[in-house]
Amino acid sequence: MNLINTPTPEIQSWQDVHDEFLRRIRERIWPPGEQIPNEADLAIELGCARTTINRALRTLADAGLVERRRKAGTRVSLHPVRKAIFDIPIVRQEIEQRGDRYSCSLILRKKSKPPRRIASQLKLDAGDLAAHLETLHFANDKPYLYEDRWVNLQTVPGIWEADLDSINANEWLIQNMPLSTGSINFSAENASKKDAELLGTSEGSALFIVERITWLSEQSITAVRLAYAPGYHLHTTI
Amino acid sequence: MNLINTPTPEIQSWQDVHDEFLRRIRERIWPPGEQIPNEADLAIELGCARTTINRALRTLADAGLVERRRKAGTRVSLHPVRKAIFDIPIVRQEIEQRGDRYSCSLILRKKSKPPRRIASQLKLDAGDLAAHLETLHFANDKPYLYEDRWVNLQTVPGIWEADLDSINANEWLIQNMPLSTGSINFSAENASKKDAELLGTSEGSALFIVERITWLSEQSITAVRLAYAPGYHLHTTI
DNA sequence: TAGTGGTCTAGACCACCCT
DNA sequence: GGGTGGTCTAGACCACTAC
Numbered sequence: 001m002n003l004i005n006t007p008t009p010e011i012q013s014w015q016d017v018h019d020e021f022l023r024r025i026r027e028r029i030w031p032p033g034e035q036i037p038n039e040a041d042l043a044i045e046l047g048c049a050r051t052t053i054n055r056a057l058r059t060l061a062d063a064g065l066v067e068r069r070r071k072a073g074t075r076v077s078l079h080p081v082r083k084a085i086f087d088i089p090i091v092r093q094e095i096e097q098r099g100d101r102y103s104c105s106l107i108l109r110k111k112s113k114p115p116r117r118i119a120s121q122l123k124l125d126a127g128d129l130a131a132h133l134e135t136l137h138f139a140n141d142k143p144y145l146y147e148d149r150w151v152n153l154q155t156v157p158g159i160w161e162a163d164l165d166s167i168n169a170n171e172w173l174i175q176n177m178p179l180s181t182g183s184i185n186f187s188a189e190n191a192s193k194k195d196a197e198l199l200g201t202s203e204g205s206a207l208f209i210v211e212r213i214t215w216l217s218e219q220s221i222t223a224v225r226l227a228y229a230p231g232y233h234l235h236t237t238i
Numbered sequence: 239m240n241l242i243n244t245p246t247p248e249i250q251s252w253q254d255v256h257d258e259f260l261r262r263i264r265e266r267i268w269p270p271g272e273q274i275p276n277e278a279d280l281a282i283e284l285g286c287a288r289t290t291i292n293r294a295l296r297t298l299a300d301a302g303l304v305e306r307r308r309k310a311g312t313r314v315s316l317h318p319v320r321k322a323i324f325d326i327p328i329v330r331q332e333i334e335q336r337g338d339r340y341s342c343s344l345i346l347r348k349k350s351k352p353p354r355r356i357a358s359q360l361k362l363d364a365g366d367l368a369a370h371l372e373t374l375h376f377a378n379d380k381p382y383l384y385e386d387r388w389v390n391l392q393t394v395p396g397i398w399e400a401d402l403d404s405i406n407a408n409e410w411l412i413q414n415m416p417l418s419t420g421s422i423n424f425s426a427e428n429a430s431k432k433d434a435e436l437l438g439t440s441e442g443s444a445l446f447i448v449e450r451i452t453w454l455s456e457q458s459i460t461a462v463r464l465a466y467a468p469g470y471h472l473h474t475t476i
Numbered sequence: 477t478a479g480t481g482g483t484c485t486a487g488a489c490c491a492c493c494c495t
Numbered sequence: 496g497g498g499t500g501g502t503c504t505a506g507a508c509c510a511c512t513a514c
Contacts, residue, residue, distance in 0.1 A: 013483070026416040038499060049485045054500075065417070070492040071499045079412065082326040084422050087319050088476070174317065178264040179303070184322050187471035188426035188444040206426040206444035233425035238326070251502070276480060287504045292481075308511040309480045 017046060017056035025065060025076055033078045036066070084238050088184070090170065091137050091145055100139040104168050107198075108134035111153070111160070118150045121213050122220040131159055133169045136198055142229075143199045149224040156221055173222060180221055182214035186234070189227070199229045208232045255284060255294035263303060263314055271316045274304070322476050326422070328408065329375050329383055338377040342406050345436075346372035349391070349398070356388045359451050360458040369397055371407045374436055380467075381437045387462040394459055411460060418459055420452035424472070427465070437467045446470045 024030045036042075039057065043050040057074055060066045064081040068074045095102040111129045114122065122130060131151040137144050149169055151159050162172050189195075191205040199207070210226040262268045274280075277295065281288040295312055298304045302319040306312045333340040349367045352360065360368060369389040375382050387407055389397050400410050427433075427447045434441040448464040 022417075028416060032413075040499090049487095050500095051486085051502095052484065054502090055483090058501090068500065069494090070501075071494050071497080072492095073499060079328060079331070080417065084324045084326055086322045086324070088322055089319075090317060093317070175270075178266060179260075179318065181476065183473065183475045185471050185473045186424060186446070188446040188468075190428075190442070190444040204428070204442055206428040208424070208426040230426075233423050235421065235423045237421045238419065278480090287506095288481095289483095289505085290503065292483090293502090296482090306481065307513090308482075309478085309513050310511095311480060 012048075014052045014055040014059075017048065017052055018059055020046070021056055021060060022065070025060075030076050032076050032080075035073050035075050038073055082238050084236055086234055086236050090174070091147075092168070092171070095137070095139045095144060098139070101141070102137070102139065103141065104135050104137045106133065106135050106164050106168075108132060109164065114150050118223050121223045122150060122152045124152065124220075129153060131156075133159075133164070135168055137168075144229055145232075146195060146198045146227045147224060148227070149222060151222045152220050155216065155219045170224075177221060178216060180214045180216045182212055185211040187211070191227070195227050199227065201230050205230050208234075250286075252290045252293040252297075255286065255290055256297055258284070259294055259298060260303070263298075268314050270314050270318075273311050273313050276311055320476050322474055324472055324474050328412070329385075330406070330409070333375070333377045333382060336377070339379070340375070340377065341379065342373055342375045344371065344373055344402050344406075346370060347402065352388050356461050359461045360388060360390045362390065362458075367391060369394075371397075371402070373406055375406075382467055383470075384433060384436045384465045385462060386465070387460060389460045390458045393454065393457045408462075415459060416454060418452045418454045420450055423449040425449070429465070433465050437465065439468050443468050446472075 021030075021036075030036050037045070039050045039053045042053045046053070057066060057068065061068050061074075064083060065077055066074050067077055091104075092102045110132045112132050113119075113127065114124065114130045114132070118130070119126070119128070124130060131153055133147075133149045133151065135147040135149070137147065147170070151169070151173075153160065156173070156177060158176060159169070159172065162169075162176075164172065167175075187209045189207050189209045191199065191201055191203055191207050193203050195201075195207060196203040196205060199205075207230065208228045210228075211224070212226070213223045214221045259268075259274075268274050275283070277288045277291045280291045284291070295304060295306065299306050299312075302321060303315055304312050305315055329342075330340045348370045350370050351357075351365065352362065352368045352370070356368070357364070357366070362368060369391055371385075371387045371389065373385040373387070375385065385408070389407070389411075391398065394411070394415060396414060397407065397410060400407075400414075402410060405413075425447045427445050429437065429439055429441055429443040429445050431441050433439075433445060434443060437443075437445070445468065446466045448466075449462070450464070451461045452459045
């Protein structure tokens, strides 16, 4: 019995096919840039239906490992674009999942004229008012996140009457607005004096900043800036 | 003709089915937490094969909008976990895609004993040497990214002989190592004196930091810290 | 134990797009 | 024009798990 060249493991499911193809790519049996056999031939080789091959290759293509084009066939990517997938957590869950106690405090709630940048993000006309909500979120009573949010009152009039002491603005929006699309932006900023005071750190500390804008078809809903207390980091595997 | 209740658009493909289900979720025809009909019934309702329904619902489940369990059926997620997908760019491409000129400079290349934290990340024994490579990347001759990299010489001996003046370490690794898995971490740090000097900014500036560790099955390959010059941000839509 | 989703199969047609 | 992947279908069996 040959113990060096292990026999091909039994291939039964699309995941087995996927793993086998992944092995061929990793071990450069199919080198970067090379065209691989077409689906029909692979189906014959592996003894399964073309649909199964298709599912495996489609998954590899979703991951960026191969590139597929009709007629041109399938190639191993020369520069596989690695994708990092982050779950956007709900603050409360993020804190409670670590076993900490969540609390929050609404520190500002005002109708006012948003600064130019926010107004354009929310597609508001000059002079339009928006709801300005500032919330401080705590983990075990320690400042964790400072949330500076503007909400489009034309799209979401209900937020003004909402009882935001018993539920925070983010969760209210999740519960009361239909699913929306949006953009998200990560950056680093030095803490302003206000940031520092609220988060219990010193002015100039490097803060991890998340900015989100969400909208529903053409209507903007909310623009929010999240400033995390020092020490925050986002982690994932790829 | 009824212009208010638009007639159901022609449903032909799994994407049409997907869009229709998305509409029902958005408009709360299927409210959060509610169980939706099973695949067989939906197939009858929409007049297509169960496979097609399955594909549509599977896609919605991948996006976190519904949760599916055998026997229990499919429910609309109560707290849809939004996922943000970022492409991890190769520095050169990132810079050239903006129309800027890319260049880089290898500022350190030394075999040395890595600090404790790096050693444990690379799973090195005490006293083992690793390759320490520091690279400064420029966009239009302006400092853009400072890369501090440690490479496991037991896994990747070839990097020591590589001509890293004509190709940077990251690209050499991509071309010479099989596809690997890894972890990635985003955070914010105040620029150290060294960071600041290299990136042409002032000490204490908030820097966007990416730390990556990559490995191949059980063997570590490289641990790298990327410090981006101020102004950098990661952006995506969700 | 029975209902549900997960998957495989074989065959078919089609859209795309390289040559 | 023709080869390739993309998808649909109908039917089948299976794995999981709530009941």
